[in-house]
Amino acid sequence: MDVNQAKQEHLLALKVMRLTKPTLFTNLPVTCEERDLPGDLFSQLMREDPSTIKGAENLMLGEMLTLPQNFGNIFLGETFSSYISVHNDSSQVVKDILVKADLQTSSQRLNLSASNSAVAELKPDCCIDDVIHHEVKEIGTHILVCAVSYTSQYGEKLYFRKFFKFQVLKPLDVKTKFYNAESDLSSVTDEVFLEAQIQNITTSPMFMEKVSLEPSMMYNVTELNTITSRDTEECTFGKMSYLQPMDTRQYLYCLKPKPEYAEKAGVIKGVTVIGKLDIVWKTNLGERGRLQTSQLQRMAPGYGDIRLSLEMIPDTVNLEEPFDIICKITNCSERTMDLVLEMCNTASTHWCGTSGRKLGKLSPAASLSLPLTLFSSVQGLQVRAPGVPEKDRGRSLFSSFCGRNALRLFLPECVRIKTQGHVSEEDVRVR
Numbered sequence: 001m002d003v004n005q006a007k008q009e010h011l012l013a014l015k016v017m018r019l020t021k022p023t024l025f026t027n028l029p030v031t032c033e034e035r036d037l038p039g040d041l042f043s044q045l046m047r048e049d050p051s052t053i054k055g056a057e058n059l060m061l062g063e064m065l066t067l068p069q070n071f072g073n074i075f076l077g078e079t080f081s082s083y084i085s086v087h088n089d090s091s092q093v094v095k096d097i098l099v100k101a102d103l104q105t106s107s108q109r110l111n112l113s114a115s116n117s118a119v120a121e122l123k124p125d126c127c128i129d130d131v132i133h134h135e136v137k138e139i140g141t142h143i144l145v146c147a148v149s150y151t152s153q154y155g156e157k158l159y160f161r162k163f164f165k166f167q168v169l170k171p172l173d174v175k176t177k178f179y180n181a182e183s184d185l186s187s188v189t190d191e192v193f194l195e196a197q198i199q200n201i202t203t204s205p206m207f208m209e210k211v212s213l214e215p216s217m218m219y220n221v222t223e224l225n226t227i228t229s230r231d232t233e234e235c236t237f238g239k240m241s242y243l244q245p246m247d248t249r250q251y252l253y254c255l256k257p258k259p260e261y262a263e264k265a266g267v268i269k270g271v272t273v274i275g276k277l278d279i280v281w282k283t284n285l286g287e288r289g290r291l292q293t294s295q296l297q298r299m300a301p302g303y304g305d306i307r308l309s310l311e312m313i314p315d316t317v318n319l320e321e322p323f324d325i326i327c328k329i330t331n332c333s334e335r336t337m338d339l340v341l342e343m344c345n346t347a348s349t350h351w352c353g354t355s356g357r358k359l360g361k362l363s364p365a366a367s368l369s370l371p372l373t374l375f376s377s378v379q380g381l382q383v384r385a386p387g388v389p390e391k392d393r394g395r396s397l398f399s400s401f402c403g404r405n406a407l408r409l410f411l412p413e414c415v416r417i418k419t420q421g422h423v424s425e426e427d428v429r430v431r
Contacts, residue, residue: 018071099148147160214277352373
């Protein structure tokens with residue numbers, strides 16, 4: 001890795017070595033059948049080899065650990081550790097030794113030295129040792145710059161430095177998808193589902209210690225990656241959550257607005273920042289890595305100026321008997337709305353009340369609860385509601401049950417909220 005050779009002989013020698021975990025010793029076992037010429041010779045040698053596992057001599061992995069023979073790969077999110085040693089190769093006493101270690105990335109230069117104070121003197125055949133650590137947070141080329149300055153016994157000030165270059169690779173490929181959901185009941189509205197696809201693009205398996213979502217200040221998050229069984233929660237990926245090389249795994253999360261923001265439809269409407277993923281893993285002999293994504297953003301849902309949602313509906317209704325529902329009207333715009341209610345009957349659904357009734361003015365971000373009464377003249381499952389346009393077919397706001405027969409009521413063509421006065425007229429349909 002050394003790309004800068006010293007141009008003169010110095011009294012001090014600098015050595016830099018990366019600190020990594022050892023690996024299990026591997027060998028290539030040689031076996032043969034007993035009737036062959038060597039007989040049991042190879043098997044006996046394997047049994048006597050101290051590096052093999054007793055009772056499993058033919059297994060390639062041994063029970064001994066070996067030190068790394070090369071620099072190895074460094075991945076984003078891991079901790080880079082290095083051992084720096086300055087040795088006095090001369091017969092002189094060297095004074096005022098200062099060792100400085102900097103890490104140069106594409107965007108910044110970091111000082112990794114544990115101490116910035118100089119050592120008073122260094123006798124012959126003595127050394128100064130230092131261990132540096134750095135959590136890698138950038139991908140690309142990194143250069144470790146080690147500089148040594150000292151003073152000889154004759155008062156001459158000397159200085160030299162060495163450069164060690166290495167690449168930081170990407171360990172995981174993370175892709176996200178957002179799904180904006182709107183529930184029938186306003187108690188759980190504005191849910192956002194996040195699907196995170198994580199792929200291991202390294203050459204070794206990973207143990208996924210934690211994959212969590214840190215939501216923004218307006219949301220609460222629920223992880224949907226566990227199964228509740230017998231009062232215990234089990235991970236959907238099993239007890240040993242290993243991710244093999246090039247394998248992909250999907251994680252699912254549900255975000256709900258906090259109660260103090262759920263009522264402010266205008267605020268939630270403009271929220272695009274959801275949160276960030278926090279991923280922790282371990283590889284080989286316990287090397288730990290951690291990644292945090294940037295703030296994840298979604299496309300804000302389009303509520304329009306006026307939002308109509310259902311607050312309450314009975315579970316069971318009888319044919320041709322009136323029943324009550326409660327609708328909620330929210331002004332999502334930045335101006336005051338003057339509202340008028342129009343109720344339109346269909347062949348199966350009939351409203352009880354006065355159509356064309358004025359609801360009054362509704363200020364921005366304000367809500368209005370509207371109780372309504374209706375009844376149905378047709379029983380049974382209604383696959384298609386008369387008078388509903390093609391684009392609204394199959395979209396129902398709520399479902400009820402009458403005995404054994406299901407009754408599905410379509411609201412888009414039944415209720416219209418109109419604005420009047422200084423605001424342009426606008427029809428509002430249930431989303």
